Amino acid sequence: MNSESSVVAKQTDAVSDTESQSLRTRDQLAPADHLEILRQLYLARYFDVRLIKEKRRGRLRGTLYSSHNQEAILVGTLFGLRPDDWISPIHRDMPAFFLKDMRSGWNNPDRKGMSVAEVCAQVWGKEASPIRARDNWSHIGSLDKGIIYSTSMLAATIPVAAGVAFAFKLDGQDSVVLTYNGEGATARGDFHEGINFAAIHKLPLITIIENNQWAYGTPVELECPTEDVADRAKGYDIPGLIADGQDVLDVYDKTMWAVERARRGRGPSIIECKTFRAYGHGDHDDDRAMRYRDAEEIERGRSRDPISVYKRYLVEAQLLSAEEADRHTPENRDALQVTDDDFPPEVIAALKEAVEFAVSSPLPEAEEAFRWVFAEDAE
Amino acid sequence: MSAAAAQAQAKNYLTALKDALHEEMERDPNLVCMGEDIGILGGAFGVTEGLLDRFGPLRVVDMPISESAIVGAAIGLAMRGKRVVVEMQFIDFISCGFDQIVNNAATMCYRSAGKVNLPIVIRGPSGGYGGGGPYHSQQNEAWFAHSPGLKVVCPSTPSDAKGLLRASIRDPNPVVFYEVKELYRKRDIVEEIPDGEFLVPLGHATIRREGSDVTVVTYGNMVHFCLKAAERLAEQDVQAEVIDIRTIVPLDEETIRTSIEKTNRVVVVNEASRTCGFAGELLARISEFGFELLDAPPVRVTRADTPVPWVKPLESAVLPSVDGIFEAAMKVVRY
Ligand SMILES: Cc1ncc(C[n+]2csc(CCOP(=O)(O)OP(=O)(O)O)c2C)c(N)n1
Ligand SMILES: [Mg+2]
Numbered sequence: 261m262n263s264e265s266s267v268v269a270k271q272t273d274a275v276s277d278t279e280s281q282s283l284r285t286r287d288q289l290a291p292a293d294h295l296e297i298l299r300q301l302y303l304a305r306y307f308d309v310r311l312i313k314e315k316r317r318g319r320l321r322g323t324l325y326s327s328h329n330q331e332a333i334l335v336g337t338l339f340g341l342r343p344d345d346w347i348s349p350i351h352r353d354m355p356a357f358f359l360k361d362m363r364s365g366w367n368n369p370d371r372k373g374m375s376v377a378e379v380c381a382q383v384w385g386k387e388a389s390p391i392r393a394r395d396n397w398s399h400i401g402s403l404d405k406g407i408i409y410s411t412s413m414l415a416a417t418i419p420v421a422a423g424v425a426f427a428f429k430l431d432g433q434d435s436v437v438l439t440y441n442g443e444g445a446t447a448r449g450d451f452h453e454g455i456n457f458a459a460i461h462k463l464p465l466i467t468i469i470e471n472n473q474w475a476y477g478t479p480v481e482l483e484c485p486t487e488d489v490a491d492r493a494k495g496y497d498i499p500g501l502i503a504d505g506q507d508v509l510d511v512y513d514k515t516m517w518a519v520e521r522a523r524r525g526r527g528p529s530i531i532e533c534k535t536f537r538a539y540g541h542g543d544h545d546d547d548r549a550m551r552y553r554d555a556e557e558i559e560r561g562r563s564r565d566p567i568s569v570y571k572r573y574l575v576e577a578q579l580l581s582a583e584e585a586d587r588h589t590p591e592n593r594d595a596l597q598v599t600d601d602d603f604p605p606e607v608i609a610a611l612k613e614a615v616e617f618a619v620s621s622p623l624p625e626a627e628e629a630f631r632w633v634f635a636e637d638a639e
Numbered sequence: 640m641s642a643a644a645a646q647a648q649a650k651n652y653l654t655a656l657k658d659a660l661h662e663e664m665e666r667d668p669n670l671v672c673m674g675e676d677i678g679i680l681g682g683a684f685g686v687t688e689g690l691l692d693r694f695g696p697l698r699v700v701d702m703p704i705s706e707s708a709i710v711g712a713a714i715g716l717a718m719r720g721k722r723v724v725v726e727m728q729f730i731d732f733i734s735c736g737f738d739q740i741v742n743n744a745a746t747m748c749y750r751s752a753g754k755v756n757l758p759i760v761i762r763g764p765s766g767g768y769g770g771g772g773p774y775h776s777q778q779n780e781a782w783f784a785h786s787p788g789l790k791v792v793c794p795s796t797p798s799d800a801k802g803l804l805r806a807s808i809r810d811p812n813p814v815v816f817y818e819v820k821e822l823y824r825k826r827d828i829v830e831e832i833p834d835g836e837f838l839v840p841l842g843h844a845t846i847r848r849e850g851s852d853v854t855v856v857t858y859g860n861m862v863h864f865c866l867k868a869a870e871r872l873a874e875q876d877v878q879a880e881v882i883d884i885r886t887i888v889p890l891d892e893e894t895i896r897t898s899i900e901k902t903n904r905v906v907v908v909n910e911a912s913r914t915c916g917f918a919g920e921l922l923a924r925i926s927e928f929g930f931e932l933l934d935a936p937p938v939r940v941t942r943a944d945t946p947v948p949w950v951k952p953l954e955s956a957v958l959p960s961v962d963g964i965f966e967a968a969m970k971v972v973r974y
Contacts, residue, residue: 392752399750403718409751411742419708419739423715430671430697431719450738453708460703632753633787635811 285516286509294579297335297508300362301567302607304331304355305590310611312595315543321385322396325351328595329538332566333470334359336511337438343372346424346437348408348417351398353440366610372405376614386621393624414445418454425463434523436464444475444483446492459496462527466518472537477552490532498528505535506564536561567591648831653823655797655832656686659804664694671716673700673709674726683728684764684823706736714744717757727763731777744813745788756811764820766860766910767958772949778911783815784887790841791887793817795862797830799885802839819860841886844894850878853968854898856921857908858884865908868964877972887917896928903934904971908964913941935974938967
């Protein structure tokens, strides 16, 4: 199911109804954009590696859902968005909160994405978190930055995202909403209800499916009856694209195709990004996941690290020299084996500062537990 | 004003709700209505009649049969600065949107440290006595009263229906709004309603009948049952004070306490089933703040712990009755 030939076959299928629209938005990327994409991949990886280590040392509360090996989906879907577009990431997408609109400048305080520091403050459960750490990990949002607050309930943000998309239509605004889900979550009623509504009204809603082959301990065949998860789109008469989730530019091209289509009022799309979950469902599951998935499957699933896939492209396209490509090599390695030396200094600096900020932020005071059950200014 | 003119202006419960929606839609261009069959049809009961023609399909949205998406989309719209009124075709079907209400809308303000307010009203027809059977008779407000972050409202008169709906729409919090469908078109329950900025603030009970011998605390359709029981009690020289709490959350404990200080006896009446119904919560609170005020053990009158059956003899057997309320009050008074 994850073979490259089926990916290619479906690609042509899915876009046979295109309106002479380019599937190669990548051609418009400048060399500097490519280097930025690579930096973002590094940052997402470094963030995950750092959290895995912190978690192992018992410094973090809650569960880490590693995004290792799935970073190209986040960078590729987010890179081409406009600042006014909205997103709703899931549990596995922690880096998405800072990757959004990162192109506007990592340290640009006005960019429409969270700072790495804010995200770290959330992970460390500190007062400086955007939600004062009142809910855990990925359940953060910002109306100002266009990030929908999610709950734990898988797929529940799809109807909410459809509502945001409806508001765009109502306000005559051509922004789009990207909502992320695992392949397992596509079995939920909210997935159907939300996309059905969005398709009826041709809302600018794009559903990114991170098909990492596993939903906790259940393989995709037991979650979804169609050959590809993207086939679910047929029931709504909307495009169901398949992207190679290890290839950041393929993800980028498919996303931009769907985004431009949505901006023109043509309605929603589903983009299935084929990938593989590198570790356990959460860090608590790392050991068991070594048993319910066999070694061969894991090795195959991790054999196409998104960083090396991209580097290969860059070198072939002469956007990066082989020497530069080899300067930092965190790819194809286990999280616990990579060290700071494997990442470029600007990536290390960005996270170091953010973690220091998070660690130094105080915990919220206990009295806060009783606040904000209802809107306070109206009381 | 002549009697005929006054008569002409008297509004039933349904018209009062309809007027509230029209007036609020007119007043606030950011208000959107969503629900099943609310536009072209004008609502299963007609509460949303005329809205589509007046405000168009982007503000009066005929939704697919997707309760979860209806509430979810309302949350999304509210995140973009809209106010939303959602209709549940029958409040029984609210269970299909339950997760979005209790896990998403109810907790949003809390989870966002006060940054996100969701001004959403989820309204719909509720209650039994119409032969609706298990899925068209529920009074399931306790589910939502049990979910911090939601306000819960249940008007018993046309003017309250209008004033409370308008106040609910303007409230910055999600509100679950129970309309009593048995009252929608009841001929003997009509009222003249003041024009203009008429609001009934949430969280304020009202005394429907004054009395000194026993306090009867209730809301919704049961208010009318209790008033009938009070008339019969009066024939026995028992003066019942009937309190209509009007909003379940937030609850006006003060009005209840003041009354019990006077009567020292209390009966609590709700239409929902007994175990963990809101009557139980009322009794618990009264016991906590007023145990020493009471001269008799408090009593509640509720539906039996059964679903609401369909045919008349069965339905009547499980739902509260005027007789039952009368007897409960006599028991408390005679204790
Ligand atoms: C409605 C709901 N049911 C169950 C869960 C528990 N749960 C959390 S993540 C998960 C698996 C999700 O798999 P998938 O959607 O494929 O995403 P992935 O974790 O693989 O990225 C489950 C069952 C939940 N969060 N929500
Ligand atoms: Mg999965």
